[in-house]
Amino acid sequence: MAKKAKLPTEIICLSDDDEDDNSNHINSKTQPASLTPIKQNGKSIKMNNQSIDSTIWTIHEKDIIHVSPLPSKYSDKFKKPFEVRCTSVNFGIVEFSVESDILSMTETDFEMKLTGGFTDNLNIKLAYTDILKFYFSFESCLPVAFIHVRNEFAILFDKYIPTSDEHGKGFNPNSKDEKRRHIIFCLKPLTSDMERIHISTIYHFLKIKCPKSDIQCISGSRADELYNLTRFAKLSIPTPKKTLFILNTNDLMAKTVGLNNNTIRFDLSSDDLHCLNEGEFLNDNIIDFYLQYIYHEKISEEDRQRTYLFNSFFYKRLTQKDNRDNPNISAAERRYNRVKRWLRDVDLFTKTYIIVPINQNAHWYIVIIQNLNNVPTEGDLISDDEDDQYDDRLKSKKRRRSSRIIRSTSNNVSNSSSPKTIDDFIDELDDVDEVTSDNDVPLILDIESLVGTKTRSQSSAIIIFDSLRLASKTRVAATLREFIQLEYDHKKTLTSGSLARKLFNIDTILTIEATVPQQQNYSDCGLYVLQYIESFFTHLTYSTMNNQSTTFSNWCEKNLKGSTKRKEILNVINEHIIS
Numbered sequence: 001m002a003k004k005a006k007l008p009t010e011i012i013c014l015s016d017d018d019e020d021d022n023s024n025h026i027n028s029k030t031q032p033a034s035l036t037p038i039k040q041n042g043k044s045i046k047m048n049n050q051s052i053d054s055t056i057w058t059i060h061e062k063d064i065i066h067v068s069p070l071p072s073k074y075s076d077k078f079k080k081p082f083e084v085r086c087t088s089v090n091f092g093i094v095e096f097s098v099e100s101d102i103l104s105m106t107e108t109d110f111e112m113k114l115t116g117g118f119t120d121n122l123n124i125k126l127a128y129t130d131i132l133k134f135y136f137s138f139e140s141c142l143p144v145a146f147i148h149v150r151n152e153f154a155i156l157f158d159k160y161i162p163t164s165d166e167h168g169k170g171f172n173p174n175s176k177d178e179k180r181r182h183i184i185f186c187l188k189p190l191t192s193d194m195e196r197i198h199i200s201t202i203y204h205f206l207k208i209k210c211p212k213s214d215i216q217c218i219s220g221s222r223a224d225e226l227y228n229l230t231r232f233a234k235l236s237i238p239t240p241k242k243t244l245f246i247l248n249t250n251d252l253m254a255k256t257v258g259l260n261n262n263t264i265r266f267d268l269s270s271d272d273l274h275c276l277n278e279g280e281f282l283n284d285n286i287i288d289f290y291l292q293y294i295y296h297e298k299i300s301e302e303d304r305q306r307t308y309l310f311n312s313f314f315y316k317r318l319t320q321k322d323n324r325d326n327p328n329i330s331a332a333e334r335r336y337n338r339v340k341r342w343l344r345d346v347d348l349f350t351k352t353y354i355i356v357p358i359n360q361n362a363h364w365y366i367v368i369i370q371n372l373n374n375v376p377t378e379g380d381l382i383s384d385d386e387d388d389q390y391d392d393r394l395k396s397k398k399r400r401r402s403s404r405i406i407r408s409t410s411n412n413v414s415n416s417s418s419p420k421t422i423d424d425f426i427d428e429l430d431d432v433d434e435v436t437s438d439n440d441v442p443l444i445l446d447i448e449s450l451v452g453t454k455t456r457s458q459s460s461a462i463i464i465f466d467s468l469r470l471a472s473k474t475r476v477a478a479t480l481r482e483f484i485q486l487e488y489d490h491k492k493t494l495t496s497g498s499l500a501r502k503l504f505n506i507d508t509i510l511t512i513e514a515t516v517p518q519q520q521n522y523s524d525c526g527l528y529v530l531q532y533i534e535s536f537f538t539h540l541t542y543s544t545m546n547n548q549s550t551t552f553s554n555w556c557e558k559n560l561k562g563s564t565k566r567k568e569i570l571n572v573i574n575e576h577i578i579s
Contacts, residue, residue, distance in 0.1 A: 056229060059135065063222040067203040081106045082201055085188035087471030089114060092171030092180035094163045097472035101188060105205055128210040136202065138195045139220030141522035143187035146226055149173060178229050189361050244278040245563030257576040260296045276566045282526025284312040287357055290530050290569055299537040306352040314339060315358045319433045319479060335433060336486040348487060349373050357529060364525040365466040366532055369480060375460045375508045379499030435478040442474060442511040447552045450514060460509040467519040467528035477511040517553050527565045
């Protein structure tokens with residue numbers, strides 16, 4: 001089994017604001033081919049010929065949100081690095097996940113520890129002097145910051161992180177493609193109190209550090225428009241109005257629906273049904289009903305027997321801290337104890353597919369865990385090493401690797417004597433109790449290869465289907481992997497010292513991010529989740545029976561046009577009403 005090498009951290013200091021009148025801003029010395037630390041000295045030069053902004057980027061008075069002064073008790077934040085909660089950073093069309101979901105605002109620059117793309121463990125510094133405009137909002141559907149930078153920064157970025165394709169550079173402030181022109185910080189939603197502190201700190205920090213730049217906190221609606229422009233290249237130009245799918249009064253009446261000969265019942269309220277209106281987010285009741293409909297009526301009997309479907313509350317329950325948690329056991333056991341009763345009569349290890357719908361930060365995505373029974377045992381792993389010239393050092397390393405402990409993101413011990421910072425307070429308010437793994441680098445695989453290739457379809461994996469892919473889901477994968485290991489250890493009784501124990505770690509059950517069709521707005525994530533699962537099993541069956549070229553993406557796109565899926569869900573509900 002191939003081993004994952006942990007890559008050394010690469011540092012790219014693309015710019016800074018050290019001032020030296022005798023040097024240029026861009027260091028012209030030839031650098032090695034590999035990414036190495038670069039020190040750029042020089043005074044920032046204001047660009048006089050930069051006429052790249054279209055009128056769509058004009059911020060009017062009505063778009064601007066007044067930012068209150070930072071409370072005096074937090075004014076010391078300007079004297080030390082401030083941690084901004086951020087899940088991912090886009091440089092044009094190039095997306096990176098943010099390590100630990102934290103960006104640092106230092107004295108001179110934004111410091112970003114990034115992973116993903118074609119490289120890993122990458123540190124980038126963006127000097128405040130390279131920022132021309134910085135617009136941000138916490139009121140938008142997805143909290144976000146838009147950054148216009150000097151062209152010199154983009155030139156250096158392309159030099160050390162080449163991203164060109166047939167359409168040009170992946171990140172280019174002068175591009176005619178709006179998707180390639182800007183840096184986007186995808187910020188984390190915060191509580192209202194923390195939001196106010198973050199808004200004031202970010203705004204006043206940048207006003208002090210780069211007084212010549214255009215710094216604005218903007219309205220949520222304006223940020224949504226700009227996000228659509230930068231993410232989907234949708235300009236705000238007049239377009240023919242389409243008829244929105246809106247439920248009538250009769251459709252909105254509460255009803256009870258049944259599945260599996262009415263042995264499974266859902267009481268759908270008017271609020272539940274309102275979610276089917278165009279532009280609304282699907283809620284957990286609608287998601288659970290339609291997934292159960294797919295499971296009982298859309299997939300084959302063979303697929304149903306080899307599939308287990310969790311409801312949408314499972315992952316939330318697994319990762320939500322509870323006052324009833326036992327503080328005297330490990331964090332892993334606490335997580336497991338919250339859900340162990342859910343599977344008293346179920347053996348997950350006889351299933352080929354396990355489906356886990358997840359909602360985080362008002363966004364739906366779904367996970368399929370496949371082929372748990374194909375995970376090797378400790379004996380298998382040791383045999384692999386013995387076959388490799390009986391290398392004892394490899395055997396020892398394999399044993400250590402197979403028993404790797406994944407660290408919890410929750411701290412079991414607190415130091416009450418240490419003063420709490422704003423960021424500590426944010427951590428306390430965050431109820432998500434997940435796991436993290438330092439070495440997990442997800443594979444980005446085309447969905448067709450996952451369902452269409454025999455070799456790939458037999459491998460053990462945690463496959464993530466996300467219609468936005470705004471951030472890495474390695475914590476989710478690590479948390480599910482930990483749950484599976486504990487479920488196995490509790491359910492499978494083995495003799496002491498037995499090598500028959502299966503080991504579920506990042507080497508034996510991979511994390512895969514499937515390249516799937518992406519949503520074109522903020523509200524349709526639930527629809528995509530449902531269509532992913534429906535298309536997955538349809539395509540799986542179709543690929544087995546027919547060696548045709550019709551793709552998974554084709555099935556998704558065909559069924560997700562306009563209001564098709566919302567109408568389809570409503571029709572299914574009406575067909576299953578219990579009188």
